[in-house]
Amino acid sequence: MNDVQSYLIIASILFSLGVFGVITKRNAIAILMGIELILNAANINFIAFNRFGGMERLDGHVFAIFIIVLAAAEAAVALAIIINLFRNIGTVNVDEAQELKG
Amino acid sequence: MADLLFLFISILVIASAVNVVISSQLIYSAVSLLFTLFGVAGLYVFLYADFMAATQVIIYVGGILVLIIFGVMLTNKIDTPNIVSSSSNQVIGFFAASFLFLIQLAVIVKTDWKQGEVQQIEGTVDVIGSMLLWDYFLAFEVVSILLLAALIGAAFLSRRNA
Numbered sequence: 001m002n003d004v005q006s007y008l009i010i011a012s013i014l015f016s017l018g019v020f021g022v023i024t025k026r027n028a029i030a031i032l033m034g035i036e037l038i039l040n041a042a043n044i045n046f047i048a049f050n051r052f053g054g055m056e057r058l059d060g061h062v063f064a065i066f067i068i069v070l071a072a073a074e075a076a077v078a079l080a081i082i083i084n085l086f087r088n089i090g091t092v093n094v095d096e097a098q099e100l101k102g
Numbered sequence: 103m104a105d106l107l108f109l110f111i112s113i114l115v116i117a118s119a120v121n122v123v124i125s126s127q128l129i130y131s132a133v134s135l136l137f138t139l140f141g142v143a144g145l146y147v148f149l150y151a152d153f154m155a156a157t158q159v160i161i162y163v164g165g166i167l168v169l170i171i172f173g174v175m176l177t178n179k180i181d182t183p184n185i186v187s188s189s190s191n192q193v194i195g196f197f198a199a200s201f202l203f204l205i206q207l208a209v210i211v212k213t214d215w216k217q218g219e220v221q222q223i224e225g226t227v228d229v230i231g232s233m234l235l236w237d238y239f240l241a242f243e244v245v246s247i248l249l250l251a252a253l254i255g256a257a258f259l260s261r262r263n264a
Binding site for chain 2: 002029047080
């Protein structure tokens with residue numbers, strides 16, 4: 001727990017699981033959960049490098065805060081789009097959302 | 103003791119993240135995501151990032167996760183007994199994800215990371231606050247405008263007849 005590698009390995013496992021979820025899941029909300037996993041992996045990396053990388057200040061923390069803000073904005077807009085999709089075609093399965101103009 | 107706690111939190115994060123991506127019930131995925139996000143907040147505590155841990159709990163667990171569960175509830179028929187999220191391309195996805203993971207693992211293990219002086223800062227809140235308002239002030243303002251735009255856009259998109 002006192003070296004950067006253990007945090008990097010945890011973050012890479014989280015990232016790979018997120019990619020797996022984004023590739024395999026067909027429900028749009030489940031894909032959103034995979035994206036949240038990927039963003040969390042990036043955050044862990046930023047904060048681990050900030051602590052172990054010989055930084056003077058807390059730039060990594062500030063970057064992680066910006067990532068959290070972007071994740072919140074992304075989740076809000078994506079859920080609005082998904083709810084609209086459900087209203088228009090009655091499903092949130094991304095394989096069935098094929099029409100460009102429904 | 104601290105090592106044991108770190109191991110426990112790591113296993114909690116990874117096991118619940120596995121459950122997020124393989125569970126076929128959408129609600130179970132969402133609840134597993136709750137444990138993953140809490141575990142990541144615990145990792146931030148191990149990294150002496152107290153403000154980030156609090157932010158993680160408040161924004162991710164209290165905000166984004168509730169929003170996701172809200173979306174799950176709104177995009178399914180009320181009489182659906184259990185909300186299923188099907189998966190496909192399991193084999194391709196497994197190989198792609200493990201390929202990415204192996205590349206990252208090789209890089210992490212082989213790189214000679216600069217070790218040594220671990221950062222010593224007493225309390226992160228005041229440093230983060232002054233950095234946000236001095237060094238990152240432009241990004242801070244831009245991101246606040248982005249949040250406003252996302253708020254208006256989400257409200258506009260989810261109106262009944264947008």
